[in-house]
Amino acid sequence: MAKKNAAPTTAATAALVRAGIRFTPHSYVHDPGVTDFGAEAARELGIEAARVFKTLMVATDAPGGLGIGIVPVDAMLDLKALAAALGGKKAELAESKVAERKSGYVVGGISPVGQRTPLPTVLDASAEGFATILVSGGRRGFDLELAPGDLLAVTGGVYGTIRRS
Structure with a gap:
């Protein structure tokens, strides 16, 4: 557990x-x-980019309309694969203002954890290959390292193959 302060x-x-x-x-x-x-976080923290994950909000034709994809910072999000994982056919990145309003965080600091509006979440299956991964901690310049299974537990998320290298 994190130390106080x-x-x-x-x-x-x-x-x-x-x-x-x-x-x-x-x-x-x-x-x-x-x-x-994401690349800045990997570089500044001295951690391989494949272990540092970015959180991307998408607008989709799936029920609910919005969702979260979490992919390594050295990969691109496969929008079609994420849409399918969320139960839809099409997805596009959500507008920055929508992402900030729904998550409660600023772009560049959007964490998949503790979002203002919990959304369906998919973590790229590559995370399963690591004991721990890093995701944004809710502000620029701050990341959290945790087990991928714990990330899924706290977000109610699932694994899916949603990245393009």
Whole structure:
């Protein structure tokens, strides 16, 4: 469990603490000129990009309309595969304003954990190959390391093959 005052308190860390899920916080100084947030996190934290995952919100024709795809930062999201995993046929990235409003986080710091509006979530199956992965902790410059199974437990998510390399 994270030590008291060891990490910023965000909706993500609060949700993990409430759920009793172990995590390790990782902070770094975010460069405001950088827009490839996931690659920056991997580089600054010295962690292979395949273990650092980005959270992407999509608008889909599946029931509910919105969903979350979590893929490694060194891969692209396969929108068609994510749509199918969510029960639809088509998906596109949600507009930034929609993603921020629904998640409660800013783009570049959207965590799959503790979102304002819980959405159907799919974690790329490549995560199964790691004991732990990193996802945004709810702000730019802050990531959380946790077991992929724990991430699925706290988000109610499922595994799926949703990435394009």
